[in-house]
Amino acid sequence: MMITRHWFTLFLSVINLSASQSEPICKVYKTNRVDCSGRELNNLPQNIPSYTTDLDLYNNNIASLPPNGFVRFKQLHSLVLSSNRITSVDSTSLKGLKNLQYLSLSGNKIVLTLDAFKDLSKLKVLSLSSNSSIKIPNDLFSPLKNLKNLSLSDNHFLILSSISFHKLGSLQTLDLSSTGISILPDGIFESLANLKELALKQNDMVCFPNNALQVLTNIENIYFDDNKMNQPSCTDIILKNFQKLKMLSLSSSFTQDAIIPNFIFADKKPHETDFEGTKDLLSQQGTFDSANGEPIFTISLYGNNINADSLERLLYDFKYSKIRKLSWYSGRGLLSHNDRLNIERFERHKIENSST
Template identity: 30%
Template sequence: MMGPVLAACLLIILSTAWISQANGATCKKDGGVCTCNDNTKSVDCSSKGFTAIPSNIPVETTELRLGFNSLSKLSPKAFHNLNKLTFLSLGNNQLQTLPTGVFDHLVNLNELRLGTNQLTSLPPGIFDKLTKLTRLDLSRNQLKSLPDGVFDKLSQLQKLYLQENQLRRVPEGAFDSLVKISEVQLYGNPWDCSCRDILYLSNWIREKKGTVSNIEAAECDGGTKAVLDVTEEEAAEDCVYPNTTTAIPTTIITTLASSNDDDIPELPVPQENFQKFLGYQEPDHLPTQPQCLMSISGYLGLMMSLVLTSAAILYVIHFLKKA
C-alpha cells in the first residue's frame, strides 16, 4: 500500500512548488528580477522594463529604486503597504500624472525622486503627508504650474529641485514653510518677469540669497535678466494663466463671438480623452513583462499539477483493482 501514499506525497510537493511560482516574485532569490538586500532592506528594480509597480515588494523595504523603467502611470494604492520607505526613486520614467493620495502612506519618507518624467501638473496636497521629507526632486519634467500650498507641509525639506520645467511663476507664499531649505534649483524655467506674480519669487530670492544655494540662477524668459533683479515697474501686468480660475479676458470673448464658424479651427481631441468619453479606462495596475512570464509559468504549473493528480488517481484505482 506504500505505492499510492508515495505518489500522493510527490503530487502534493510538485503542486505546492508550481502554485507558489504562479504567485510571482520580486526578488531574484525568489525567482524575480529585482535585487533585494535583506540587511539594508533595499529593493533595486531599476532598468527592468517595468510598466507597472510590482505588487509583491516586501513590506519591510526601506529603500525602493524604480528608476529607468517605462512607468507611465501609477495606481493610487501602489505604495500603500510600504509605510517603512525612507527612499523612493521614480526618476527617468514616463510618468505623466500622479494620482491623488499615491504617497499618503509614506509617512517616513526622507527622499523622493521624480525627476526626468513627463509631469505637467501636480495634484493639490500630493506631498502633504510627507512631513519628514528632506529632499524632493521634480526636475526635468514639463510642469507648467504648482498648486497653491504644495510645499506647505514640508517643514523639514532641505533640497528642492525644480529646474528645467515650464514654470512661469510660483504661487504666493510657495516657499514660506520651507524653514530648513538650503538648496533650490530654479534654472531652466521660462519665468515670466512681466507679470506681478513674479514679484514673490524675486523678493524671496533676494531675501534668501547667500543662505539658499543656486537660487540666483533663475532667469527671466529669454535670458534677458535674473529674476532677483526684476523691479515692480517691470512686473506691472496682471497676467492670466490657463491654470487659474480668473475670468477669460473680454478681448478674447469678443473675438470668438465675432468669428465665423468657418474661421474657428478644429481642435484635436487627444486619444486619451476620446477613450474616456467612450467609457474606456485602463486598469490601474498593469502586469509587467516579467510578471506575465511568471504568471504563464504558474498556469502551466497548475495544469501540470492537474495532470499529475489525474495520473495519481488512475494509478491508485489501478493498484486497488489488482489488490
C-alpha cells in the first residue's frame, strides 16, 4: 500500500513538471536579454528571470497585462509588447518598472488610463504607433520627464488637445504621421523647447501649421510630406524663427497647379519687388544668411505640381534664405533642362557665397 502511494505521488510530480515545461521556452541570453517574440503566447510567461534587462514579447497573442505582472523586474530597461492583442493599460499594468527606458506598445488596440505611465519616470523612448484610434488623456505623459522620443504614428483619428504634450520638456523627436490630423491646436508644442525633429507626414492638413510651430526654435527637421495644401488662402510657410532648421520636406503636399507655397524667411524679404520681369534670378547679387555660419538648409519639394514659372519664383524666394540645397522632382514628370540648370546654378551660387 505504501509502495503504491509512493508511485502515485511520483506520477503526480511528473505530470506537474510536464505541465510547467509545456509553456513555450523563451531564449535567455548571457546579456540578460530574453527573447519571447513570435511564440504564440497568450499570457506573460512566469519563468522569465527576474534579473532580465531586455524583454521582447513582440508578435504574440497577449490580450491583457496581469496586474503587477512586471513588479519583480527591477532591472528591466527595455520592454517590447508590440503586435499583440492588448486592449488596456492601467496603473497596475506597468507598475514597478522604475528603470525602464524603452517601451513599445505599437500594433495593439490599447485604451490608456490617465495613470498608465506613472512609474516610468526614466523612460526615454515610447512607441504607441498603430493602435487604431487611440485616445490620449490629458496629463497622460506628465510622469515622463525624461522622454526623448515619442511615436503616435498610424493612429487614425488621433485627438490631441493644447496640453497633450505640456510636460514633455526633454522631448527631441515626435512622430504624428498618418494620424488623420487636419488642424493642430494652438499652444500644443509650447513646452517642447528641445524638440529637434517633427514628423507630420500623410495627414489631412490643408495649411502649414505656422501658429503651432513658431515656438519650436530648436527644430532641425520638419517632415510635412503628403498633406493636402490645396487652399489658395493659406499658402504661407513661415520659417523666420527656425534658426537651426536643416531639413524641410514638403514632398507631394502641393497637388494643385494653382497652389504655390509662399516661403517667409524674414519680416520682409530683401528687394521683394525685384521679381517682376526678372527671368535670370540667379545672376542677381545679394547677401546670404548662410554666409554667417548657419547650418545647411535643405528643402524637398518632390512630387508637387509646381510649374516652371512657379519654380522661378521659389528660387527667388530661396535666394535670400539659408537654403543651399533643393531636392526637386515635379509631379508633372522630369524637370526640363533649363529648370535643372536653374537649380544647379542656384545651389552653386549659394555655396560659393557662403564662404565670402
